[in-house]
Amino acid sequence: MPSLPPAPMDWRVLLVDDEEGIRKVMRITLEDAGYQVETAADGAGGLSRCESFAPQILITDIRMPVMDGLELLAAVKQRQPEIEVIVMTAFGEMDLAIRALQLDASDFITKPLHDEAFFLALQRARDRFRARQQVQDYTTLLEAGWARTARELIDTFAFQRNLIDGSLDGILGCDRDDAVVIFNRSLERMLGYTRAQAVGQMTLAGLFHPGEDARFRRALAAEKWGGRGRLALFETALMAKDGQSIPVQASAAILPQPGAMGGLVCFFRDLREVRRLEQEVADQARILHQDKMMSLGRLAASVVHEINNPLAGILNYTRLMLRILKRGPLEATRQADFSRYLALVESETDRCARIVASLLAFSRKSPPAMTELALHDLLNRCALMSRHKLELQKIQLELVIADALPPVRGDANQLQQCIINLIFNAIDAMPEGGSLRLEADRSPCGREVTITVTDTGAGIPTADLPHIFEPFFTTKAEGYGVGLGLSTVFGIMQRHGGTVTAENVAGNGAAFTLHLPLAPAGTSPPER
Numbered sequence: 001m002p003s004l005p006p007a008p009m010d011w012r013v014l015l016v017d018d019e020e021g022i023r024k025v026m027r028i029t030l031e032d033a034g035y036q037v038e039t040a041a042d043g044a045g046g047l048s049r050c051e052s053f054a055p056q057i058l059i060t061d062i063r064m065p066v067m068d069g070l071e072l073l074a075a076v077k078q079r080q081p082e083i084e085v086i087v088m089t090a091f092g093e094m095d096l097a098i099r100a101l102q103l104d105a106s107d108f109i110t111k112p113l114h115d116e117a118f119f120l121a122l123q124r125a126r127d128r129f130r131a132r133q134q135v136q137d138y139t140t141l142l143e144a145g146w147a148r149t150a151r152e153l154i155d156t157f158a159f160q161r162n163l164i165d166g167s168l169d170g171i172l173g174c175d176r177d178d179a180v181v182i183f184n185r186s187l188e189r190m191l192g193y194t195r196a197q198a199v200g201q202m203t204l205a206g207l208f209h210p211g212e213d214a215r216f217r218r219a220l221a222a223e224k225w226g227g228r229g230r231l232a233l234f235e236t237a238l239m240a241k242d243g244q245s246i247p248v249q250a251s252a253a254i255l256p257q258p259g260a261m262g263g264l265v266c267f268f269r270d271l272r273e274v275r276r277l278e279q280e281v282a283d284q285a286r287i288l289h290q291d292k293m294m295s296l297g298r299l300a301a302s303v304v305h306e307i308n309n310p311l312a313g314i315l316n317y318t319r320l321m322l323r324i325l326k327r328g329p330l331e332a333t334r335q336a337d338f339s340r341y342l343a344l345v346e347s348e349t350d351r352c353a354r355i356v357a358s359l360l361a362f363s364r365k366s367p368p369a370m371t372e373l374a375l376h377d378l379l380n381r382c383a384l385m386s387r388h389k390l391e392l393q394k395i396q397l398e399l400v401i402a403d404a405l406p407p408v409r410g411d412a413n414q415l416q417q418c419i420i421n422l423i424f425n426a427i428d429a430m431p432e433g434g435s436l437r438l439e440a441d442r443s444p445c446g447r448e449v450t451i452t453v454t455d456t457g458a459g460i461p462t463a464d465l466p467h468i469f470e471p472f473f474t475t476k477a478e479g480y481g482v483g484l485g486l487s488t489v490f491g492i493m494q495r496h497g498g499t500v501t502a503e504n505v506a507g508n509g510a511a512f513t514l515h516l517p518l519a520p521a522g523t524s525p526p527e528r
């Protein structure tokens with residue numbers, strides 16, 4: 001026998017033949033060629049060896065007793081279709097060979113064996129086995145690839161769906177025929193339709209407030225809203241399922257599709273909240289305006305009232321003096337009366353002037369003359385100016401000025417006026433005497449200094465607290481208070497970038513605090 005081409009040891013061949021001589025010869029031939037070989041003497045034995053040995057190639061005789069080669073072939077192909085089967089026929093049994101090929105045998109060889117035909121059949125069986133294996137590997141690979149692609153597609157789809165559903169804006173997609181194909185959660189919330197009710201069931205036109213669809217289409221076709229086929233920040237209205245009109249800001253784009261008009265994607269921003277806030281702001285502005293007009297009215301009425309009395313007095317005395325003068329030259333006895341009248345005119349005019357000056361201080365728009373001030377000097381000056389009044393009313397003054405207070409920037413006269421107003425109020429609050437504490441310190445936050453005037457009077461009734469800074473609010477008897485002291489303080493503090501606060505002291509008395517921002521470092525030296 002000529003030598004067979006070398007075959008790797010991992011090729012296993014099962015040989016089934018009822019003739020022992022043939023089995024022996026063929027085993028030697030095959031093993032010589034490098035195959036692992038097992039044999040069986042009949043079909044049933046061959047079938048069970050196929051399972052245990054798992055050959056890649058099965059060579060079987062056709063004519064065998066009990067289970068013939070064709071039966072074995074059919075059974076093997078059913079259980080282990082990957083096994084390549086070569087059948088052996090006797091010369092002239094062509095019909096059996098054809099039957100074997102129909103049963104998916106790889107080849108047939110005729111007995112007595114012709115070596116070359118045998119090697120060729122083996123080679124072809126190996127090629128077929130390998131080819132089949134490759135196809136299978138490739139299929140497995142394709143399947144794995146397909147599964148991965150499918151997974152990626154599912155992920156991408158899920159991501160896009162989340163993106164669309166997560167949007168606060170309503171997102172709507174429709175096809176070329178205007179039918180809704182995308183309807184996100186925000187739209188569900190905004191309009192009250194479910195996705196199932198909208199997708200494939202409704203058209204874009206059906207979602208608009210009547211008449212708005214045509215306006216939207218015109219704007220989409222026009223140049224001015226972001227170009228033809230595009231729409232940006234266009235205000236329109238949709239209609240909810242319950243018939244409610246929903247104001248929205250729409251942005252839209254026609255999706256490009258070659259040769260034809262494509263579908264449309266629209267983004268709708270719900271404007272109801274914006275409208276509500278706009279309304280609120282408008283209402284507030286209206287209320288503020290009304291409030292301002294009322295305050296102005298009250299202010300005018302108070303001014304009239306406050307100035308009317310002194311003016312009436314001045315007018316009366318002036319008329320009286322004119323009448324006297326008309327009667328003839330002024331008699332010596334009348335001169336004293338005249339002096340008294342004129343003094344009254346002077347004091348009443350002075351009162352008017354003070355009211356006007358205080359009002360001006362309250363409402364002055366021009367900025368104060370700011371310089372850097374040492375609080376120590378300022379407070380001492382105020383204490384000195386009130387000393388006489390304090391002594392008269394038997395009030396103890398306690399002056400507490402923190403060490404190393406930083407300077408503040410301010411108008412010295414105006415700040416002095418503030419402190420004096422607070423001191424005079426405190427004096428008025430203690431007709432029976434008491435003690436007054438004038439204190440200056442740095443605030444806990446360190447960005448401002450505080451000047452506090454605390455008294456031991458009756459305190460401020462809670463109902464009065466919201467009004468004490470209003471011009472002309474006074475609880476004092478006519479001729480004792482005009483009600484301009486604290487409003488003047490308020491106005492001055494505002495112009496200094498500071499504030500004034502009032503509170504009642506536990507026990508008794510009231511405390512008023514001026515909060516003044518610190519002078520920025522490196523400004524002019526303190527004024528004395």
Ligand SMILES: Nc1ncnc2c1ncn2[C@@H]1O[C@H](COP(=O)(O)OP(=O)(O)OP(=O)(O)O)[C@@H](O)[C@H]1O
Nearest residue numbers: 425426429459468474475481482483484485486510
């Ligand atoms: N230290 C205080 N204790 C109790 N009540 C006070 C004190 N300071 C102010 N008030 C209340 O606030 C009101 C308004 O004070 P404000 O200084 O503006 O006006 P006024 O003192 O009444 O009059 P004016 O200061 O114009 O002479 C006072 O009438 C008083 O009722």
Ligand SMILES: [Mg+2]
Nearest residue numbers: 421425485486
């Ligand atoms: Mg006062």
